[in-house]
Ligand code: FES
């Protein structure tokens with residue numbers, strides 16, 4: 001209600017939540033390879049990342065293996081229902097103990113494809129093929145290397161550097177409550193895809209503002225959204241911003257007691273450093289996780305479509321497909337098509353700096369947080 005009120009007030013006044021000033025960001029933030037490597041290391045390898053949704057691993061033995069920013073990770077739910085994460089590299093000679101993707105390990109065990117050593121869901125080495133001839137060694141110290149891993153607010157958070165731990169309550173702060181209000185554990189995973197994208201910041205900037213909605217997305221995600229209108233709230237490094245739907249103005253003629261705000265607003269939860277959760281239409285949710293690729297010009301996005309419940313009827317399936325396709329087209333054909341063009345021209349010297357307007361407080365906040373968390 002409060003958000004709808006804020007948006008309606010802005011809408012009527014022709015304003016939006018704004019930063020105090022325009023911010024300028026010099027191009028080395030986008031182009032400098034050394035700076036990029038330093039920031040990626042500090043931010044993606046030394047902060048907790050939401051590498052899976054809890055609902056992707058509902059049962060003991062369920063796992064997800066995923067390799068991002070150079071770290072192969074195996075996330076698995078144990079018999080005790082606790083989720084753990086390991087570097088997916090066998091203690092014998094480094095082979096991944098399973099391929100990337102989702103799966104279920106029968107009896108919670110992983111058998112290395114190279115020489116068939118086996119590990120359980122707690123990461124312990126439980127079988128050595130031909131052990132009589134291999135020789136003696138301390139098996140207790142030959143388990144998989146464990147990483148920080150904690151389920152919190154619907155996500156599985158993983159720290160990509162062994163030995164580092166995090167206080168998730170502290171890291172999420174008030175953002176946790178916002179995420180928990182979405183009740184993510186109880187949604188249904190409808191579809192998931194990986195999308196190649198342009199560089200990290202060119203890509204991510206586009207997830208942070210509504211200023212481009214009308215120009216870039218008139219037939220997809222911007223179709224029902226009022227461009228250049230949003231509320232902006234920060235929770236430490238994390239952000240929530242809210243757009244108004246084109247029906248927002250109708251609220252002016254309805255007594256507040258009769259408002260159904262969900263019909264008129266669109267919430268985006270943007271977690272630092274790389275995920276965006278967008279409830280575009282009631283009953284559907286689009287989650288995007290963007291990971292830097294091997295160089296400053298490439299990223300991979302994991303795009304996940306959730307439905308409030310498993311679609312059963314042909315009609316429900318068609319509606320889910322339509323939502324999923326809108327999300328895919330908006331990102332692949334619209335945002336990233338433009339992003340690749342921007343990325344390609346970046347080094348040509350056309351820009352000395354980029355400007356983030358007062359109406360783009362979200363991008364300003366993100367770049368400030370990158371500076372903060374990559375500082376030595
Ligand atoms: S590398 Fe895994 S068993 Fe040899």
Ligand SMILES: [Fe+2]
Pocket residue numbers: 206207212216217330335
């Ligand atoms: Fe966009």
